[in-house]
Amino acid sequence: MFSRKNLRPARKKIKLEDGLWLKCESCGEILYRKELDQSYWICPKCNFHFRIDHQTYIKLLLDDGKLDEIDRNLVPTDPLGFPKYKEKYKTSVKKTNIKEGIISGRAKIADIPVIYAATDFGFMGGSMGSVVGEKVARAARLALKEKIPFVMLTASGGGARMQEGILSLMQMVKTSAEVALLKQAGIPYINILTHPTMAGVMASFASLGDVIIAEPGALLGFTGPRVIEQTIGEKLPPGFQRSEFLLDHGFVDIVCTRRELRDNLVRVLDVLVNHVKNQ
Amino acid sequence: MAEYYLDFEKPIVELEKRIDELHGLEGVSDEIGKLERQVDRLRKKVYSRLSRWQIVQLARHPRRPYTLDLVPYLFTEFTELHGDRGYADDSALVTGIGRFRGRSVAIAGHQKGHDTKERTKRNFGMPHPEGYRKALRIYNMAGRFKLPVINFVDTPGAYPGVGAEERGQSEAIARNLQEMSVLRTPIIVIVTGEGGSGGALAIAVGDRIYMLEYSFYSVISPEGCASILWRDSTKAPMAAEALKFTSRDNLVHGVIDDIIEEPAGGAHRDWALTAKLIGDKISEALAELEKLPADELIARRIGKFRAMGKYKNSS
Numbered sequence: 001m002f003s004r005k006n007l008r009p010a011r012k013k014i015k016l017e018d019g020l021w022l023k024c025e026s027c028g029e030i031l032y033r034k035e036l037d038q039s040y041w042i043c044p045k046c047n048f049h050f051r052i053d054h055q056t057y058i059k060l061l062l063d064d065g066k067l068d069e070i071d072r073n074l075v076p077t078d079p080l081g082f083p084k085y086k087e088k089y090k091t092s093v094k095k096t097n098i099k100e101g102i103i104s105g106r107a108k109i110a111d112i113p114v115i116y117a118a119t120d121f122g123f124m125g126g127s128m129g130s131v132v133g134e135k136v137a138r139a140a141r142l143a144l145k146e147k148i149p150f151v152m153l154t155a156s157g158g159g160a161r162m163q164e165g166i167l168s169l170m171q172m173v174k175t176s177a178e179v180a181l182l183k184q185a186g187i188p189y190i191n192i193l194t195h196p197t198m199a200g201v202m203a204s205f206a207s208l209g210d211v212i213i214a215e216p217g218a219l220l221g222f223t224g225p226r227v228i229e230q231t232i233g234e235k236l237p238p239g240f241q242r243s244e245f246l247l248d249h250g251f252v253d254i255v256c257t258r259r260e261l262r263d264n265l266v267r268v269l270d271v272l273v274n275h276v277k278n279q
Numbered sequence: 280m281a282e283y284y285l286d287f288e289k290p291i292v293e294l295e296k297r298i299d300e301l302h303g304l305e306g307v308s309d310e311i312g313k314l315e316r317q318v319d320r321l322r323k324k325v326y327s328r329l330s331r332w333q334i335v336q337l338a339r340h341p342r343r344p345y346t347l348d349l350v351p352y353l354f355t356e357f358t359e360l361h362g363d364r365g366y367a368d369d370s371a372l373v374t375g376i377g378r379f380r381g382r383s384v385a386i387a388g389h390q391k392g393h394d395t396k397e398r399t400k401r402n403f404g405m406p407h408p409e410g411y412r413k414a415l416r417i418y419n420m421a422g423r424f425k426l427p428v429i430n431f432v433d434t435p436g437a438y439p440g441v442g443a444e445e446r447g448q449s450e451a452i453a454r455n456l457q458e459m460s461v462l463r464t465p466i467i468v469i470v471t472g473e474g475g476s477g478g479a480l481a482i483a484v485g486d487r488i489y490m491l492e493y494s495f496y497s498v499i500s501p502e503g504c505a506s507i508l509w510r511d512s513t514k515a516p517m518a519a520e521a522l523k524f525t526s527r528d529n530l531v532h533g534v535i536d537d538i539i540e541e542p543a544g545g546a547h548r549d550w551a552l553t554a555k556l557i558g559d560k561i562s563e564a565l566a567e568l569e570k571l572p573a574d575e576l577i578a579r580r581i582g583k584f585r586a587m588g589k590y591k592n593s594s
């Protein structure tokens with residue numbers, strides 16, 4: 001589990017400055033919003049990747065920017081009657097215009113049919129409750145049934161959603177079991193990790209891809225940095241738990257900018273799916 | 280080992296001590312009988328109304344039996360097996376093979392310590408990735424030799440440290456969940472104390488999942504939840520109520536198969552009886568599970584986790 005408050009609230013800041021210009025929160029450069037929108041929301045000066053929502057990723061990654069969505073009406077209950085869960089849920093729906101922190105469905109990537117799913121940090125930190133777990137599992141099952149690759153993008157700082165208690169924790173098993181079945185059947189499973197992907201999400205389906213691609217500078221790990229600092233009583237070095245750190249330690253395959261993300265994804269999918277291709 | 284009693288245990292223990300003292304004397308059998316009835320009533324009264332926070336305290340009781348305390352009662356010919364074959368041996372998680380009532384089995388469990396030295400050595404029962412990878416090595420071996428696996432869960436959580444992150448705590452946990460889901464041998468899980476989130480779950484995928492009566496199993500520690508909700512970890516007792524994570528709560532939520540009752544006063548009062556009650560449950564589970572072909576076993580295991588979670592359709 002991981003508190004949203006520990007993370008850089010990039011999204012919020014963009015919203016606060018609703019004008020034409022905004023400030024890069026990494027280098028402080030003043031940037032023209034329209035230009036950022038046309039350059040993958042990457043700061044031209046320092047390469048900082050602004051947080052983008054699930055809709056923007058659909059436009060960037062999927063053919064014609066199109067997702068044929070499934071399971072869009074699955075919504076959570078409040079199984080524990082947890083303090084303020086209902087209110088938090090309603091606020092998130094208003095903010096993101098989706099009914100849960102994940103969208104999933106059929107799509108094509110460079111003409112390759114895939115099942116695609118993505119969590120959205122804007123919705124309760126992209127945390128995984130029963131619905132997120134169920135939708136990941138159903139997406140994986142559909143990929144298995146249709147024998148097409150499953151591409152899973154995560155922006156989940158919240159890990160397993162505290163508000164649904166033990167049921168959220170069990171989604172880690174539910175999702176990982178479906179990945180196990182994909183692997184047995186030889187169906188490609190690709191992870192795209194974006195800032196941040198932590199705790200119960202990182203410790204289940206987000207760490208299990210045949211190929212794992214990460215955006216630069218994303219915070220990726222099990223325990224949140226603040227909790228580790230409290231435990232060991234010292235400051236963590238810069239770059240700790242960032243994508244490049246995971247690359248160095250052997251836990252992701254590719255770290256690439258958002259600009260190169262689709263090309264990398266296409267190349268990997270193509271090789272895994274089309275075993276013979278006449279040049 | 281020094282005596283240690285929780286506040287709500289003290290009046291019970293005082294009465295028990297008075298009974299013990301009287302046992303040496305003559306002509307006091309009436310008095311003893313009276314006191315015994317009194318202590319029974321008191322125990323029932325206290326233990327039937329335990330708050331979730333009191334259950335947390337029982338689950339964390341320093342005299343609670345840990346994996347290596349239960350092993351001698353439950354298994355013969357036990358051999359501890361060490362190391363993940365990649366990095367190190369993690370003593371916060373012990374593994375081994377042995378016989379359970381005549382049947383060869385594999386065993387894995389978190390290990391805490393009863394004194395400061397042992398607690399430090401065992402890292403308070405908080406494994407690093409190599410601990411989970413050692414368990415996975417044993418699971419794979421068990422799969423090859425068709426040994427049922429028996430897991431004991433009692434950890435505050437996976438260790439939150441620099442080395443743990445460098446060596447892939449997330450990946451180690453995730454991989455166990457993936458591999459255990461399709462392991463071709465029965466897996467029985469008993470939560471004996473603290474079921475601390477992902478660090479517990481990484482050895483808790485099973486065909487049968489049981490909890491000792493006064494254990495808890497949660498997505499987050501009550502302290503962690505309290506700091507997020509109220510920015511105050513001392514409000515843990517309130518968080519415990521909100522999280523609803525006792526054996527009874529988890530049975531209601533369909534996350535566990537059954538509750539294993541504890542001896543009067545809790546598992547720490549009688550390790551031998553605790554082990555026997557656990558053993559009877561393992562026997563019962565094995566009798567059912569060993570009849571199933573591996574494919575059927577796995578299909579049911581995955582089906583069990585597929586059914587976990589609550590959601591609805593909105594239009």
Ligand SMILES: [Zn+2]
Binds near residue numbers: 025026027045046
């Ligand atoms: Zn910048």
